[in-house]
Amino acid sequence: MSTKRTSTTTPAAESAAQPLRLTVFGTGYLGATHAVAMAELGFDVIGVDVDQAKVDALAAGKVPFFEPGLPELLEKNLQTGRLRFTTDAASAVAGADVHFVCVGTPQQRTSHAANLAFVEAATSVIAQNLTQDAVIVGKSTVPVGTAARLRELVAGLVPAGVQAELIWNPEFLREGKAVDDTLHPDRIVLGGASAKAEAVMRAVYAGPIAEGSPVVVTDLPTAELVKVSANAFLATKISFINAIAGVCEAAGADVTVLADALGHDSRIGRQFLDAGLGFGGGCLPKDIRALMHRANELGAHRAGALLQQVDEINMGQRERVVDMALEACGGSVLNKRVGVLGAAFKPLTDDVRDSPALNVAAALHLRGAQVTVYDPEAGDTARRAFPTLGYGVSVEEAVEECDVLLVLTEWDQFVGADPQRLAALARTPRVIDARGKLAAAEWRAAGWEFTGLGRLAA
Known part of the structure; x- marks a missing residue:
């Protein structure tokens, strides 16, 4: 014990x-x-x-x-x-x-x-x-x-x-x-x-x-399980709010306000309740899959089934953002210019292992888009991992003449960017907030066509 x-x-x-x-x-x-x-x-x-x-x-x-x-x-x-x-x-x-x-x-x-x-x-x-x-x-x-x-x-x-x-x-x-x-x-x-x-x-x-x-x-087994269980719980919380974001979209609700209300419950808390592109990196994805594998080996199939759903919901968020970009560009991104803000799997790192941001950027590139990615720290690591993508050296270079802008990593400089100034750079001011961090009203007031996962339409 x-x-x-x-x-x-x-x-x-x-x-x-x-x-x-x-x-x-x-x-x-x-x-x-x-x-x-x-x-x-x-x-x-x-x-x-x-x-x-x-x-x-x-x-x-x-x-x-x-x-x-x-x-x-x-x-x-x-x-x-x-x-x-x-x-x-x-x-x-x-x-x-x-x-x-x-x-x-x-x-x-x-x-x-x-x-x-x-x-x-x-x-x-x-x-x-x-x-x-x-x-x-x-x-x-x-x-x-x-x-x-x-x-x-x-x-x-x-x-x-x-x-x-x-x-x-x-x-x-x-x-x-x-x-x-x-x-x-x-x-x-x-x-x-x-x-x-x-x-x-x-x-x-x-x-x-x-x-x-x-x-x-x-004991040894409990100690071994602590880290993977913590990661599995956090992953489950992220996938839960992302699943609820789909309900919000269907019902005309706003998942960010919903998450704020849920977060006031001390049993739930607000952390890791941001609907969006989902988790990536070198730990959560591999850890929940390894735990899923080990749980099934041990005959704990309910845990394995739960983690399978968590993983599927998470990966589905990437497909959803790709679909949103296609919808924003009239059904095709062929020869469209796509600006991508973010390459790291999360802010304050240059880690691009299993990065949802780069996964989406690469998927749009494969569909014929002209993609320009900017990240304040992960540009070099992203270029090594995905050399066929285009890379900028500033927010402005990513936004310039874009047909749609995707915010895929919630760096402070992206969240705090001036939408009025950026709108003048875009060919068509359309933005997809895939992290739920932008102030929708401010971006819309600046002339942007704004969409987000689980967010209210204009």
């Missing part, structure tokens, strides 16, 4: 003879952020990766992705000497006390199941190279049951005379807010930890715990 324990005092780290030394395996989005944050909390940290170019970039103070606040903390902690990066796993593991596994778990190419090859490889390398007793901490998002299997793997690989305990400590990072989420987490989950391992982890997270971050101590 899960138990919840909270602490507002600095834990048993005070009894340690010397500061804990940490390694972080994997220096992608999760790993790089975690390594920097752990150094910021005062630990000596070595980030380990098999990609020499990634290691060299981080060692030079360059973050290979956009995340507010991370470059400054990276540079600061490199200068203090508390943080370094290497491809030499053996030397990094030797002498360290806690080893975090932060590698990716992408979806398998042939199914919805998670690919655990990177997690297994990192865990094996750590176990084989241990020179002293240590705690191996899984942070990667994995299917339930993975940690128990990894424990067996570790037991067969650790050198004689060395004790290693594998526990699970899931991550809850939000892109765009990852630094704050790591330094000031809203909860710390420890799965499968003995009293000794729990004391070590309370020492690692002494700062956040002292600030009031609650610690949830539980």
